[in-house]
Amino acid sequence: MADAALPNQAAAGEGAKPNGRRKKLLGIIAVLVLIAAVIFGAYYLLVSRHYVSTDNAYVGADTASVTPMIAAQVASVAVADTQTVRKGTVLVRLDDSDARIAVAQAEADLARAQRQYGQTSATSTALAAQVEARDADIARARAQLVAAQADYERARLDLERRQRLAPNGAVSGEELSSATNAFATARANLELARAGVAQASSTRGQATGQLAANNALIRGTTAATAPEVLAAQAKLAQAKLDLERTVIRAPIDGVITRRNVQVGQRVAPGTALMLIVPLNQLYVDANFKEGQLDRVKVGQPVTLTSDLYGGDIEYHGRVIGFSGGTGSSFALIPAQNATGNWIKVVQRLPVRVALDPKELQAHPLRVGLSMDAEIDLRSH
Template identity: 35%
Template sequence: MMLTRKKSALLLALAAAGIALAGYGYYWWHTARFMPSTDDAYVGADISAISAKVSGYIHTIAVQDNAQVKQGDLLVQLDNRDYLAAVEQASGEVAAQQAALSDIAATRQLQLATIAGAHASLLAAQAVTQKTTSDQRRYTLLASSAAVSQQIRDHAQADYHQAIAEESKTRADKTVAERQLQVLDARELQAKAALTKAQAGLAMAKLNLEYTEIRAPFAGVVGNRRAWSGSFVSSGTQLLSLVPSHGLWIDANFKESQLANMQPGQAAHIVADVLPGRTFSGHVASLSPATGSRFSILPAENATGNFTKIVQRVPVRIVLEGDDAALGLLRPGLSVTVTVDERSAR
């Protein structure tokens, strides 16, 4: 009787094992073989290193470590007195060049009046020349017939030559006055170039003044603060890091044997070590063009020494979806387990 019971229990155990094995086989054939998984995965984010664009002493630290900030919030204020003075100086340079242009414009109007006067003098000289020419011709005819004395003819000849000389002088004066306009044109171009340079200097001075206020480029959480009030920082000095409050992603390192059917767009399920009972949703965004070892500082060189084959891993970028991509339970650097559903894109 006891042997019969033992045989029955053994048969039941074998039957249960067979059913379980068959069930697992069915599950693997229809599901598990399309669900590659890896625990070599970590949360990532586009962490921004906030640096100073200009040098100066730190006047105010507006945030502390782990503080939540919004886009545009003040993070660090540098001492701006030197930059305020630079703006005032650049504004004075612009005003000086504008005044120079105004002076050139006024001089141009005066020169146009001078040219008009020279033109009038030239017309008067031409009229005198015409009169003396007629007198000289007439007295020459009269002197040849002894109607007038030679002295009168000589006076007419002298007046004629004097009128010719005066006309030449007034014509030269008019030419000089007109050429002066070209000099003013050159001075105006030079003043405009200097004004452009001064305006560029003013714009740069204003930019440098704005750079003394270091503000958050996006909403996030402050971390790794290296700034202290009163310390001097130079251009490019990293002051703190800013972790975005949204847009987290996963870098999952899959084995090379798991990548045959993996492609962008496939759904992914993420379980974080920090909260094992919750599953986060995402999808495959891209696959790395090379294995992780090829991007290391010292890539492995298998052409020398004894060769031991090591399964290579390829980084796969997983983008979290919806509220799962928000900074909260998930934080950059946390370990997660990623499972990709290759059936979602088959």
């Protein structure tokens, strides 16, 4: 019996050893898990909770669309896609034949307007001289009227005297007849003199009206400020501007993309010829989950990395604004949840991040590239 119990005790001892090791291992694992939880909690409290990050971010830019301002035929195209250009670089030249003709026509119109102003000014001088001449005519007519009035009075008195003497036979019939004729002639001359004064006054009034009308055209103006001259100068300036617009230049620094213009093509105003992407003025639209944005403020620093260069190259920027709506709300076909659909989809709101131009110059990016963005929430 004693001999039979010894193997059972040995087996029991051997089974207790693995159980003891298992408990010890589980204890070690529990301690490690606890340590990891403490470390994670400490990291979250001290570091992680002060940052929010997303890998749903993309490079964007306010591109410049190159469009002609006039209708013309394309004479030459000086750039190609992917070419880097500086502000003011000649991109496209349009045929300037019509524009040059328009400039010549506008210059001729300006010269004509200036000449017409000079002619109008000279006409005023001539009309002023005519008014003075009409004044002299009036003075002469009035002098003739005074003489005719005197002749009329003398003839009237002479006729009255002879008419008083005629009944006594002191005056012959011939003398009476001559006096009557002289009186009639003097009266006619008087009427003629009065008509002459009236005609001279009327002529002077007409000359004065012409002078006033002509002066109204040039009053308060000079050869440089006359309305007709200013209108002609404006047309000339427009023609010269259209001539300058036959040479299309780059409005900003950047890279040419989507060039769709060819030599010989006739373009209309507003036709999109190409786009220019400003590589030194890029930004990032980072799409954060709505639950991440409660502490995000404008001006907070952002650290970004690009898939193009990897995590070794970091970009630094700042939050400059938030979109007016989520990405799905501005989609071409916005999502519409049907009645009874209780699945809640977490929405993302685009956050605009401005990048450092110096870092962009050192490591250029392109529109549409993927980025990882992390916002430091400790700055308010």
